[in-house]
Amino acid sequence: MKIKILSDSHDNAERLRATLVQAGRTMDVAVGHATSNDPIGAVNGTVPDIVVLDAFKASAIADLERLTQRYPQIDPIVITADTSSEFLLQAFRAGVREVLPPVPSPEVLQAALTRITRKRGGGATASAGKILAMTSCKGGSGATFLATNLAWILAASHGKRVALIDLNLQFGDASMYVTDQKPASNLALVCQQIHRLDAAFLSSAMIEVEPGFSLLAAPDDPAHATDVHPEHVEAILKVARANFDFVIVDVGRSLDSVSLKPFDMADTIFPVVQLTLPFIREAKRLVQVFISLGYPLAKVGLIVNRHQKTAEISLEDLERTINAKVYKTIPNAYEAVASSVNQGEPIARLAKGSPVTKALREIAESLAAEPEKASKGWLSRIFAAH
Incomplete structure (x- = not known):
């Protein structure tokens, strides 16, 4: 301290x-x-x-x-x-x-x-939770679906305490993917009362989706995005990390001083990409930004969504072009995913045998099995906080 x-x-x-x-x-x-x-x-x-x-x-x-x-x-x-x-x-x-x-x-x-x-929420007995930042390389990548469903599996199947923070400030809708509960509070409201921030206040602002899985919703009005500042995000992530095993941040697509804060604090960044040229071009730009910020490439793991083995572009082509490694592929299973999204039910509960469920479970098992490590931090050198 x-x-x-x-x-x-x-x-x-x-x-x-x-x-x-x-x-x-x-x-x-x-x-x-x-x-x-x-x-x-x-x-x-x-x-x-x-x-x-x-x-x-x-x-x-x-x-x-x-x-x-x-x-x-x-x-x-x-x-x-x-x-x-x-x-x-x-x-x-x-x-x-x-x-x-x-x-x-x-x-x-x-x-x-x-x-x-x-x-x-600190002290010698406090947990050192991992921060996972998931971001879309391009609109429609499926990052929010993956973030919310991965959080649900980590909590429901592995008994982990998981917080999901929806940092898509303009159009965040992460809660709709896994629950029909209406958030009583949201990220902007927490930031407006940041002087009250502690573990109890943060918990009271979150939706309990599942025992062990809590979600802090994005602002319900895009105009309130300006209430969220980088130092607010840092403070919230520190409290969340001290009280949860995993803190998953759905970062959205913008690159600014607010969105860079979870990237700085993350143990792992998961850019979500698809094997088409527009996605690959944006993924390459994003990885170049991470390199310019000084992030080690070991901190970045690509998740290839809607993957088909017969795709014209191979995973090797992707890695060579983007200069980053593929962490996991998520198979293309449109009907099961669409049904999960439309019903607001986690796919692991709605379609247990889906290949998407299997892939998400493999990611969760890998994350849950990793030994705890000290969190990494980098200062944002491109976008100033003030």
């Missing part, structure tokens, strides 16, 4: 650092001063998880709220002598997690850190 201490007093900052060490926590702690250009400062190159604000005054509430809006993944701890009900209400509305008295004891500070860790 990375913690930044901000104080106008060097002595106070060092005292807080010593207190954190006494609390017996394994943390990366840095001290510093806030400035208008760098309001928090990085800790070892990354944004901290917690910012401790020493000797905080009510006059800085507006600045604090701007900080939490810019960095929703941060949990602020405020140290202040002001305990009035009006101040506390303003502080919590601004996104403050904990308000502590001046010169907090190691026990008080440790208790506050424990509460924050629990809310974030």
Whole structure:
């Protein structure tokens, strides 16, 4: 856990650092001063998880709220002598997690850190879920169908905890593929209240499709796509990764600072392609973008949908042209897939013997059998976050 201490007093900052060490926590702690250009400062190159604000005054509430809006993944701890009900209400509305008295004891500070860790869904016992980003190389590839049905199989057949996040902000309809439930919330609404984000809040915003399978729907109004920012997506994925074995992101087709965030954080990226020239051309462009961002090719696995062994273009031709390996092929079984989509039923439940079901089960078995590995992260170097 990375913690930044901000104080106008060097002595106070060092005292807080010593207190954190006494609390017996394994943390990366840095001290510093806030400035208008760098309001928090990085800790070892990354944004901290917690910012401790020493000797905080009510006059800085507006600045604090701007900080939490810019960095929703941060949990602020405020140290202040002001305990009035009006101040506390303003502080919590601004996104403050904990308000502590001046010169907090190691026990008080440790208790506050424990509460924050629990809310974030983190800690030593937290799961390190895998993030799988599935994206269409071209419209009509079948990526959403594959993402939703793979999620269902991982949960229903392998007992995995699976979250599916529909990041197709303009025209997302992932929920319709596996359930008739109407989402009570969606990604945009979560982002509008990002200061409330923790494991419980995220869970309450999701549809439980199947025991172990939860889905966060896309905005119901395309106009609300602008409410979703890269830092929101990063914060949501961090909480989801800490609470699920697999986080499958249906990224859609756009390439911008929002869609690049799950690619950056993904353990594996699955571009979905078909063996026709328009698809192959777009897949090649997409892989070139991934290479320019510094992603290792081992992170990219092509899924060839509606594959026919007699196709004019071979899998070898595809791999040679795109410069990426085929992870799995999905056979062409139009009737079974169409029936699944039209009924909003997972194909593995509706057509257990379908070759598409078999292929999806093979992917799920492969993913479920892989040993857990540390997540990879890359900074988006083409599209700036702000």
